[in-house]
Amino acid sequence: MDKRRLGRTNLNVAQVGFGGTWIAELAPREAIKVVRHAFDLGINYFDTARWDGDSEEKIGTALQNVRDQCIIATKTGSRTKRESLKDFTTSLDKLQTDHVDILQLHGIDDEKTLTKAMNANGALQTCKHAQREGLTDFIGISGHKPRVLTKAVATGEFDTVLVPLNVVTQQALEELLPMAKAHDVGVVIMKPLSAKTANLITCLYQPSLSLVSQEVELKSMLGETSEEQVSSALRFVLAQDISVVIPGLKSLCEVDVAVRAGVFGGLTPIEQARFSFVGDAFCRDCGLCMPCPEGVNIAAVLRFLMLYEGFGLRVWAKKLYGGLEGGVNKCRGCGQCELKCPYGLAIVAQLGRAKQNLEVP
Ligand code: SF4
Ligand code: SF4
Numbered sequence: 001m002d003k004r005r006l007g008r009t010n011l012n013v014a015q016v017g018f019g020g021t022w023i024a025e026l027a028p029r030e031a032i033k034v035v036r037h038a039f040d041l042g043i044n045y046f047d048t049a050r051w052d053g054d055s056e057e058k059i060g061t062a063l064q065n066v067r068d069q070c071i072i073a074t075k076t077g078s079r080t081k082r083e084s085l086k087d088f089t090t091s092l093d094k095l096q097t098d099h100v101d102i103l104q105l106h107g108i109d110d111e112k113t114l115t116k117a118m119n120a121n122g123a124l125q126t127c128k129h130a131q132r133e134g135l136t137d138f139i140g141i142s143g144h145k146p147r148v149l150t151k152a153v154a155t156g157e158f159d160t161v162l163v164p165l166n167v168v169t170q171q172a173l174e175e176l177l178p179m180a181k182a183h184d185v186g187v188v189i190m191k192p193l194s195a196k197t198a199n200l201i202t203c204l205y206q207p208s209l210s211l212v213s214q215e216v217e218l219k220s221m222l223g224e225t226s227e228e229q230v231s232s233a234l235r236f237v238l239a240q241d242i243s244v245v246i247p248g249l250k251s252l253c254e255v256d257v258a259v260r261a262g263v264f265g266g267l268t269p270i271e272q273a274r275f276s277f278v279g280d281a282f283c284r285d286c287g288l289c290m291p292c293p294e295g296v297n298i299a300a301v302l303r304f305l306m307l308y309e310g311f312g313l314r315v316w317a318k319k320l321y322g323g324l325e326g327g328v329n330k331c332r333g334c335g336q337c338e339l340k341c342p343y344g345l346a347i348v349a350q351l352g353r354a355k356q357n358l359e360v361p
Contacts, residue, residue: 001042001262006243007186009138009159011071011101013244016234016262017045019190022250024053028061035062037252039070041259047162047188047246048095049075049106050087060095067097073160073188075106075142076123079116084123088130102160103127104140110287114152124157142190146176147286147342153179162246164191167221167236167275168311171284177241187242193233217313221274227257234261236275277310281345289337289347297326298337298347305354314357321358328355 001014018038023031035046035058046063048055056074063070074091078084088103105123108114117123127139140160141152149161153176161180165172169191180187222229230247237245238261249255267275283302290298301324308317321327328351337347 001259002264004243005186006045006071006188007160007180008184009102009186011138011186013045013071013186014042014262015238015244015264016043016258017047017188017244017246018043018059018255019246019248020046020048020055020059021052022248023058024055026058026250028054028058031055031058031250032062034250034252034255035059038249038255038259039063039066041255042262043255043259044069045071045073045188045244045246047073047190049077049104050091051075051077051106054094056091056094057096060097064096071101072097073102073104073140073162074100075104075140076126077106079113079123081121081123081125084126085129088126088135092135099134100136102138102140103130103136104142104160104162106142108141108143108148108152109145111148111151114148118152118155118157140186140188145286146172146174147284150175150179153183153185156183158185160186160188162188162190165189165237165240165242166192166233168307168313170277173240174284181241186244189237189240189242189245192237192245192247193230215316217316221311221313227260230257231261232271234258235264235267235271238262238264239267239272277306278312279306279310281343281350282306282310283345283350284343286342288342289340292326292331292337293334294330294332295326296328296330296351297324298351300324300326301328301354301358302345302347302350304358305350308357309353318358318360321354322360328352328359 003012004015006013046059048059076084076087078087105117130136138159141158142162143149144164149163153161163172222232247258283299285299287299292298304317304321307313331351333348
């Protein structure tokens with residue numbers, strides 16, 4: 001597998017890494033086998049988190065005797081200095097290591113949380129302290145909102161940023177990746193097969209490499225078989241200006257498929273056309289227009305409209321919309337949301353189109 005430079009960390013990472021969330025669901029012996037198999041096939045970036053059940057413990061055990069050949073990145077979800085220090089001490093213990101390569105702030109999804117984590121008593125201070133003590137080499141940040149992460153990266157405090165990016169969740173390409181490039185921050189991509197935000201989960205099929213979508217439209221976008229679909233999804237991400245993509249892996253077979261997709265020579269013109277989004281006035285899922293006083297889930301409705309209009313995934317968009325609480329019928333057109341949208345979207349008009357296109361007659 002080709003390697004890429006992880007921004008200013010100068011770490012050399014195999015371009016497909018290991019997302020460690022799902023191994024928490026496996027029995028320890030099975031999980032250790034999966035992690036070790038990934039290492040044996042050339043994966044050298046392993047991402048985990050204090051929040052991810054016993055993932056740290058399993059990764060630590062699997063990689064114990066090859067620790068110096070691996071990059072281990074963990075996360076603290078605590079926001080204060082005191083609590084995150086406790087977290088990090090536990091992480092080192094569970095990972096059975098005397099240091100990690102990257103310590104990340106976990107799930108920073110709004111500006112208030114970012115401010116709290118970065119203030120004088122915030123979790124960032126723990127990361128800095130750990131770095132001074134040689135307990136972590138680098139400091140990273142993770143979250144689901146590119147707008148918030150763009151602000152974080154602009155502070156210059158972070159060496160890496162971890163964000164979702166996939167064929168139907170391309171918001172990170174607009175502001176975050178250029179900002180990361182300007183600061184030489186390493187970009188790590190999560191959820192290459194699914195889109196998840198704080199208030200909405202829309203999977204391409206499922207967040208697992210084993211499951212194949214039976215949706216006709218998704219098949220025509222990504223391919224017929226499970227392997228084709230996974231490969232397409234990962235190839236789209238690898239074609240962007242990023243360092244490493246970390247699908248969540250939880251079986252030997254998934255590792256094999258991911259590593260095969262990691263041998264990547266660029267997208268074909270047909271793939272490029274298939275994955276391109278049509279339109280520009282799209283919702284960035286920043287959430288700043290919400291809550292709506294009437295309970296409309298604005299970001300979700302506009303997301304489904306984007307799937308319908310921008311990607312031509314019409315049947316699928318309608319199906320997802322059908323399962324949504326907070327649909328467009330609750331809107332009474334007050335316009336409050338439009339005043340809060342930093343991108344100046346004509347939200348009410350878009351909701352009108354959503355009503356027309358997504359509602360089942
Ligand atoms: S215009 Fe509709 S969606 Fe926007 S805030 Fe008013 S009721 Fe909610
Ligand atoms: S409509 Fe505007 S404010 Fe609301 S989530 Fe989308 S981009 Fe953000």
